[in-house]
Amino acid sequence: MKTGTKIGLGALALAIGTTVVWFRMTGTVGLPDSRAAFVVAWVAAACLGVFAYIKGTSIVGAVPPALGVLISSFLLYTVYISPQVLDTTASIKVGDTIPQFTAPDGRGETFDSSALNGHLVLIKFFRAHW
Amino acid sequence: MQVVTVSTDWPEEIAAERHLHGLQARMLSDPKLVVTDAFGLRNTAVHSAPPGDDTEALPVPATLLLDKNGKVLWMDISEDYQRRSDPSVVLAAMQQHFDPLQPGSANP
Numbered sequence: 001m002k003t004g005t006k007i008g009l010g011a012l013a014l015a016i017g018t019t020v021v022w023f024r025m026t027g028t029v030g031l032p033d034s035r036a037a038f039v040v041a042w043v044a045a046a047c048l049g050v051f052a053y054i055k056g057t058s059i060v061g062a063v064p065p066a067l068g069v070l071i072s073s074f075l076l077y078t079v080y081i082s083p084q085v086l087d088t089t090a091s092i093k094v095g096d097t098i099p100q101f102t103a104p105d106g107r108g109e110t111f112d113s114s115a116l117n118g119h120l121v122l123i124k125f126f127r128a129h130w
Numbered sequence: 131m132q133v134v135t136v137s138t139d140w141p142e143e144i145a146a147e148r149h150l151h152g153l154q155a156r157m158l159s160d161p162k163l164v165v166t167d168a169f170g171l172r173n174t175a176v177h178s179a180p181p182g183d184d185t186e187a188l189p190v191p192a193t194l195l196l197d198k199n200g201k202v203l204w205m206d207i208s209e210d211y212q213r214r215s216d217p218s219v220v221l222a223a224m225q226q227h228f229d230p231l232q233p234g235s236a237n238p
Contacts, residue, residue: 083175084190086207090170098200099168103136103158106144111134111158113200119132120228121196122220124155125171125189128138 005061008052011068015045019075035079042072098123131228136160138188163187169194171207193220195227203227 018041025031049065049072057065092098101113133155139147141159158165166172166189173190195204204223 081175084173084207085175086190087170087172087174091207092169092171092194092202092205094202094205096202098194098196098202101165101168103160103165104141105159106141106157108141111156116132116134116196116200118198120198120231121132121134121194121200122224123194123196124133124135125166125169125192125194126135126137127188127191128143 002056002058002061004052004055004057005064007048007055008057008061008063008065008068011045011048011052012064012071013068014041014048015068015071015075018042018045019071022075039076039079042076045069046072046076132156134158136165136189138163138166160189163189195223197227197231 018038022031022038046069049069052065053062098113102110105111135155135157137144137157137159138161139157139159140161144157144159160166163172169192171189171192173188190207192205192207194202197203204227206219206223
């Protein structure tokens with residue numbers, strides 16, 4: 001096996017391993033405040049992938065480093081775009097009363113926020129199911 | 131206590147996915163961000179979306195606790211969508227803010 005092919009397999013293993021840990025922690029709302037370790041691991045995996053080509057791979061051996069670079073780059077991109085920007089002059093604050101609203105629910109019924117009057121309420125905004 | 135969720139999912143997506151959550155919550159559909167904008171919780175930064183999704187923007191993940199008159203008692207806004215409201219933080223906030231309002235509470 002060519003040296004580059006071995007390095008490429010290492011790059012892919014590092015990229016996949018880091019990604020699996022990432023999604024396990026995400027699933028349990030367990031991501032640490034600092035994601036530096038993940039970023040370092042993905043950057044390393046991407047660099048290893050490129051290094052594999054410099055060293056030279058077989059034709060089949062060119063696939064793992066490409067996947068490693070792709071996976072790592074994508075996850076790094078999601079970290080890069082993750083900060084939120086909120087217009088805090090417009091956002092609701094503690095002490096405010098919520099606006100009245102209506103919205104369809106998953107059963108095709110229209111929900112009216114006046115139904116919340118007289119109840120303690122937890123409202124959760126999230127992005128979507130994915 | 132009432133639990134309500136708001137997301138950009140269409141009603142059909144909520145119907146298809148709600149079993150995943152196992153929630154007895156009213157899950158509301160807000161793909162055009164009408165409710166999100168009423169609360170001022172639109173994320174104006176670049177956002178990721180699945181391929182083919184035409185959602186123009188996304189809400190900032192947020193959790194709000196309301197009293198019986200609809201006043202916000204507590205809220206938690208994620209600065210980063212990869213960091214959600216920690217369930218233990220929400221539970222502690224519920225104990226702090228809701229328990230004193232519940233008749234017969236052990237924590238008056």
